[in-house]
Amino acid sequence: MNEKYFPAEIETKQQQRWAEAKAFEVEIDPTRKKFYCLEMLPYPSGRIHMGHVRNYSIGDALACFKRMNGYNVLHPMGWDAFGMPAENAAIKHNARPDQWTLENIEAMRAQLKRLGFSYDWRREIASCAPEYYRWNQWFFIQMWKRGLLYRKNATVNWCAKCNTSLANEQAEGGYCWRHEDTPVEQRELEQWFIKVTDYADQLLDDLVELEGGWPERVITMQRNWIGRSVGAEVDFALADDNNSTRSGSDRIRIFTTRIDTIFGSNAVIVAPEHELMDELIASGKASAEVRDFVIKQRAISPEERVAEGREKQGIFTGLWAVNPFNEEKLPVWTANFVVMGYGTGAIMSVPAHDERDFEFSQKYGLPIRRVIKMVGSTEADDAPVEAAFTAKDETGVLINSGQFNGLRVPEAIKAMTEFAEKKGFGRAKTNFKIRDWGVSRQRAWGTPIPFIHCAQCGIVPVPEDQLPVMLPPDLDYNTPGAPLAEHHSFAQTTCPQCKGPARRDTDTMDTFVDSSWYYFRYCDPRNDRAPFDPEIIAYWTPVDQYIGGIEHAVLHLIYTRLWAKIMRDLGLINFAEPVKKLLTQGMVCLATARCQEHDWLSPQEVIDGKCKFCERQVEVGRIEKMSKSKKNIVEPDEMIQIYGADTVRLFMLFAAPPEKDLEWSDAGAEGASRFLNRVWRIVYKWHRRTSDFGPQTSELEFSAAARALRRKTHQTIRRVSVDIGERLHFNTAVAALMELTNEIYAFDSSLKGEPDAADLFALKEALEALAKLLAPFTPHIAEELWQALGHDELLVVSPWPQFDAELAQEEELEIPVQLNGKLVARVWVPADATDEVLRQAALSSERVQARLDGRQIVKTIIVPKRLVNIVAR
């Protein structure tokens, strides 16, 4: 053992030992319990960033802990390797996206190896490899056979920068998920869709299973995103005297969750995009104002929509519709607050019981009629309505609603829906906000969609024995438009059925397809007959712990749940929820720095608070997520070079609990480094004498100091085990190790003269525990110290230390004594003191006596081992 701690040296050395011993290579073993520890796989952008380091440090700590606790731990890593940046790089540098991607993978793999993460690298996958994406294609064909994949002409989200269509989840809030400044356009396009809506109920209902294992926040976000609303559709006939203005349709179908309020309806309102408006305009019967309104509303961009705020605008179309419940004739309006994409794109307006309708009716002077009132309300049924009354529960009772008067709201909904069904003008209907997943992308660096379009036979899947449909190696990514469509030997093919000339589908799959099932592939990564072997999968999956960023709450994390449900229905797996526990780790942040002259500055460009280029004082901005645009980035490689991988990993785990944001701090990293040096020195001091020392405890007599050290050792083992294994609170586990280290130092300096055998025993026990407990956080130094302490076997696969409850037990306790709930004294008692002993100790305390000053004791509350509270008057 070297006297000084040189991280670079020992890290390389220990990584080699692990690799030679194949320490992290695992196979299924039915005799052992398994643990699948998974971290979200990175996009091979070129370099690892601190967010990755944090994510993977957390995962590795847990994997190591479980491994040392006897689990067969699957801990893999791979690359989400398809996608736009590669294609853009290809166009910009005239390179090949596959080459660019593979080079990045090389570089990033080297970085991950430098950090010493315990992956089974034999299982590494890259989604851009034909051996992988072949199974994307296979899944598509299975889904198509089952009607879960279909093609339709639809209005889709389009990002001009990506030059491709986007799924709804990728266009939240009207902006592209990759280009937050780019509003999505709407385009008409024929696209492939996965039938998410078939699974909407399950996706929602199964969320219950995840409670406790997933963050509440993510469950709520998914629940809202799926957005189930149970209601009814009702058809309003267009009035006969509309004949002069009417064209094709004879009725308007509306969706409502409040059919009970239908007698209070004062209008039917349709979205400007509603087909009725098309018909009206096409027929030439629309007034100029109506036509202008519709055209203007349809052209509004998401930006303008936000800028305009929530001002409701609408116009009477000239059409009339008939309320089927009471034959009342209602005006048909079109308005900006009714959206075409939800329900039927048409609503009934009930101002007395809906806030939006109330606001709208007030603005345009439409009549307002109350049809629900509070049970027991004394207000007259025709009293003016001051505000919408929207309660949808037992507290509402129907009025002004003909035969339904007197019903409570829930029963009215049931009765009126049944009535509408019986009469044939309505029906129960459940709507979802979640849409079918548009998976076609008009890009070239992705999985080719394995279908052939034949003029004779229609859509024909590529025969499974011809998979994969490979990306052509000579594809020119610079081709404007769609490179695959322009690549004739790829696009032109023959129909597998009629052998006539046909055209390949030249779109590629959304890259979220790749990541929807990648972790199943890790289990059986080289299988060339199936995506995976069901027996192997049955052992390893589901994932026990998944760790990644919150940004995928409604993207990847919904798609992957969907994919599991589809795989279950395909008979590939026998469970529906693929991830038992989810940890969403916080971001890694740093304060931004800005110079008036040179804009954003990186940490290296700020010297003593001044700009490196012009010496101006730098404005320090908010602490924000590290990002290229703000230049507030700390490079992992630089930090590893300065401090070593262990220190960087330790800081990531110590600085904040995992789910919180973490601010990078050089001083904090220094602190972590100082701690490791401290550990190194004390082990160095004692390692020779403790390593060849081995008497039995029973023969030894321990001094009070040695007993205290042993107590701390066993308490620390207990605490670190609970903090990692049960709470995933790595920061407090590290704090406990620092305390143990401080205790060892205190013991060391308390030794007068030569240590006796008992002292050596206590020291050896403490130092070995320290080395072992450090393994999840700082495996290299832990391994090195373990070796120095005289062990030839690898630490990272050796058993986790067990604590002795008796030794961890305090001998004496300091018990706080309260007087009327206020702390007045502390007394020392034996740990096993009875309540009576505690009471006497408290009462006999001088400070208590003085404070009591002859007052009457009303009662004494005793919490064993905790406190005494004397209540006195």
Add this chain to the structure above:
RNA sequence: GGGGAUGUGGCGGAAUUGGUAGACGCGCAGGUCUCAAAAACCUGUGGCCGCAAGGCCGUGUGGGUUCGAUUCCCACCAUCCCCACCA
């Protein structure tokens, strides 16, 4: 507008079930060692009053429940995140 969180020293953060608030680290101050410095080690470090002993205050604000509240309940304030006209 709706939903969700969070609020504790100069800073990051502890406090397992309602039971000693501030563990651990950073920073700061003082000291030891040294020709000197760095490193390391030791001591102190919530605020106010006090030479001290000690006292008072203190977990965003105001109430409440309780012998006892950072923890539970109500209201408010602040910050952050998500969804935003979903009928």
